[in-house]
Amino acid sequence: MSQGERKLYDERGKFMQAVKDGHEIRDADWSACRVVLTTERVVLIGDEKRSIDIDTLGRVNDRFDVNQNAAVEGSYTSLRTDDMVFLVSTPDQDTFETALYKASLNNGILLVQHPAVEGGVVQDVEWTKAKTKISEDAIRFAMADGQKVRIDRDDIGDVETDKRTVDGQDRTVYEVEHTEDDRSVETHLTGESHHTAVMGALLEEGVERHRANLDLDGVEKQVIMALHSGVSPFDIPEFVDRDVERVEEIFDRLIEYDVIEVERERTEVALTPEGRQAAGDSIGDR
CATH class of the missing domain: 2.30.29.30 (Pleckstrin-homology domain (PH domain)/Phosphotyrosine-binding domain (PTB))
Known part of the structure; x- marks a missing residue:
């Protein structure tokens, strides 16, 4: 490694070269390798050593299913330069990608x-x-x-x-x-x-x-937009012209899918017989 270069990630994994010299490799397959990420480059060590400089990356992380071998892989990171694309799969893809973000940024x-x-x-x-x-x-x-x-x-x-x-x-x-x-x-x-x-x-x-995979109906979308624009949750039923029970059902569903969160609970109360008696006494004392 060059002076000042530091290792950030080192694990066994696999890679596929999907593009070489600007041409897709339609019969490409996965090869076992050691994946080493430093502050300056990604190094893939297998039957030979391949090195990709961080500063040459044009796109990262999007799918590049060059063939069925790539398409069936659940998770990988694509590393693209001007004329090459490498697909890299590691045991913990999130850890590798965060390390890549750190190295780059x-x-x-x-x-x-x-x-x-x-x-x-x-x-x-x-x-x-x-x-x-x-x-x-x-x-x-x-x-x-x-x-x-x-x-x-x-x-x-x-x-x-x-x-x-x-x-x-x-x-x-x-x-x-x-x-x-x-x-x-x-x-x-x-x-x-x-x-x-x-x-x-x-x-x-x-x-x-955290994108929720929801099939929201029109009223549910209205509720979200109303909240986003600053309408109070207590004013939502009137705003969307629906009764309180329907809006409460929508709130429950959006909470379940982590679209909204509860900041504080409103306590619903009703007078007991003792409370009504106390209220009557208070009115009589006026």
């Missing part, structure tokens, strides 16, 4: 707009350089203006992409919806292509991590 410099949108309102904020730090549970940015921004990896509601001119260059911009102090915000991110390629995969992984 830790201490890298991105451009950040935060908050670009707050409560649905676009904010007039400048792009600011930020140093990136990836952990198992969060993406953190230490911004040049002193801000500290944290995006929890299991709190990424949606990710959109856009093409814009930023800092004099045409760039891919990721618009990340998440929460901050219990309010919905968007943080916009961009940077050099090898950083944004990996950041995009990390963000999409966050979206998929």
Whole structure:
């Protein structure tokens, strides 16, 4: 390893070279190997040693089912450069991918707009350089203006992409919806292509991590949108023109699927005979 290069991951696994010199290998198959990830490269050690520099990655983590051998594999990470694609499978894919995100992004410099949108309102904020730090549970940015921004990896509601001119260059911009102090915000991110390629995969992984596989009806979608726009849960029945019991059923289902969470319980009360007597006494004393 070169000076300053550190090992982040070392496990037995397997790989498949799906593309070589720009051409798909239709008869490609899996080969056992040792998977070594450092701060600078992925090294696949099998019958020979293959090395992929982190900075050459153009896309990562999306499926590339070049043939049936790839398609039947439940989980793998695709590593794409200009003219090669390697598929890598390890015993713990999440651990390998987090290590890959760290290798690619830790201490890298991105451009950040935060908050670009707050409560649905676009904010007039400048792009600011930020140093990136990836952990198992969060993406953190230490911004040049002193801000500290944290995006929890299991709190990424949606990710959109856009093409814009930023800092004099045409760039891919990721618009990340998440929460901050219990309010919905968007943080916009961009940077050099090898950083944004990996950041995009990390963000999409966050979206998929807790995306509920629901078949919501129209009223249920109205409830979610009403809550997102700030309507009080107690005002939802009137807002969607449904009785309280129906809305409570919707809440229960959305809680079950981790779409909403209970912040505090409302206690339903009714007077007992003793209570009615006490109320009568109080009225008589007036």
